Amino acid sequence: MSKRKGILIIVSGPAGSGKGTVVKELVDSHTGIELSVSATTRAPRPGEVNGVHYHFIDKAEFENRIANGEILEYTTYCENYYGTPLKEVKQALARGKDIVLEIEVDGAMQVKKKMRNAVTVMLTPPDGETLERRLRSRGTETDEVVRWRLARAREELALIPKYDYSVVNEDGRAKECAELIYSIILAEHARTKRTKKIIKKFI
Ligand code: 5GP
Numbered sequence: 001m002s003k004r005k006g007i008l009i010i011v012s013g014p015a016g017s018g019k020g021t022v023v024k025e026l027v028d029s030h031t032g033i034e035l036s037v038s039a040t041t042r043a044p045r046p047g048e049v050n051g052v053h054y055h056f057i058d059k060a061e062f063e064n065r066i067a068n069g070e071i072l073e074y075t076t077y078c079e080n081y082y083g084t085p086l087k088e089v090k091q092a093l094a095r096g097k098d099i100v101l102e103i104e105v106d107g108a109m110q111v112k113k114k115m116r117n118a119v120t121v122m123l124t125p126p127d128g129e130t131l132e133r134r135l136r137s138r139g140t141e142t143d144e145v146v147r148w149r150l151a152r153a154r155e156e157l158a159l160i161p162k163y164d165y166s167v168v169n170e171d172g173r174a175k176e177c178a179e180l181i182y183s184i185i186l187a188e189h190a191r192t193k194r195t196k197k198i199i200k201k202f203i
Contacts, residue, residue: 003096004096004189004194005093005096005194006092006093006094006095006096006097006098006099007093007098007099007117007118007119007185007188007189007194008089008093008098008099008101008111008115008117008118008119009033009098009099009100009101009118009119009120009121009181009184009185009188010100010101010103010107010108010111010112010118010119010120010121011023011100011101011102011103011121011123011181012102012103012104012105012108012120012121012122012123012156012163013122013123013124013156013169014124014125014131014149014152014153014154014156014157015135015149015152015153016125016130016131016132016134016135016149016153017123017124017125017131017153017169018123018125018134018169018174018177019102019123019169020102021174022123022167022169022174022177022178022181023035023100023102023178025174025175025177025178026100026178026181026182027100029178029182030182032096032097032098033097033098033099033100033182033185034092034097034098034099034100035099035100035102036084036085036088036089036092036099036100036101036102037051037052037053037054037055037085037088038054038055038082038083038084038085038101038102038103039054039055039056039057039062039065039071039081039082039083039084039085040054040055040056040057040080040081040082040083041056041057041058041059041062041080041081042054042056042078042080042082043056044056055085059081062074062081062083063081065083065085066083069086070085070086070087071083071084071085071086072084072085072086072089072110072111072114073103073106073107073108073110073111073114074107074110075103075104075106075107077104082103082104082107083107084101084103084107084111089101098185104156105156105159105162108120108163109159109162112162117193117194119164119165119184119185119188120162120163120164120165121163121164121165121166121167121181121184122157122159122160122163122165122166122167123166123167123169123177124157124160124166124167124168124169125168125169126168126169126170126171130171131150131153132146132150135149135150135153165184167180167181167184
């Protein structure tokens with residue numbers, strides 16, 4: 001059997017969509033799927049490990065990597081750079097692994113332009129009230145920050161039509177969402193554009 005090529009899957013979703021939990025569930029329960037570790041200039045939060053949650057680097061190093069073409073896409077968010085290391089993505093795909101990029105909308109659109117076969121998924125909260133409740137329930141942010149995050153979330157959700165798929169994350173349903181995204185990946189592997197070699201066996 002010929003080795004199948006990996007697929008690049010982008011999962012976006014605003015703060016309050018539950019994206020982190022869903023993506024973790026997806027990669028933890030399916031060994032063929034890897035998570036791309038982004039580079040960022042933001043400081044690590046308590047419990048975050050360099051090389052696991054992010055590659056934490058400084059601004060000069062980040063800009064150097066951009067100049068050297070080592071970053072597939074990047075954006076600035078809350079005055080910090082966030083970007084996807086190109087080499088890791090290429091290596092995973094070459095090994096036949098599916099690779100998930102958990103990135104925001106600007107980056108997602110950059111990747112879609114460069115890699116037309118990438119699959120984009122937007123994870124959404126079920127409705128505006130749930131979104132606001134989830135953002136407020138963290139309890140760690142000021143009212144101003146919550147309002148800013150809500151506005152930013154609405155901007156991101158307005159881009160749903162640009163995505164291939166949208167998946168609704170109801171409260172307590174992270175596992176089901178992860179399985180739905182897994183089904184999308186399986187279906188994408190069966191697309192005729194990805195299985196052109198099969199025809200050669202018959203004609
Ligand atoms: P946080 O600081 O909460 O970890 O991430 C902030 C935002 O940056 C999230 O929406 C996250 O998905 C996004 N993000 C993380 N890594 C990348 C990346 O490599 N590229 C882009 N474009 N966005 C990223």
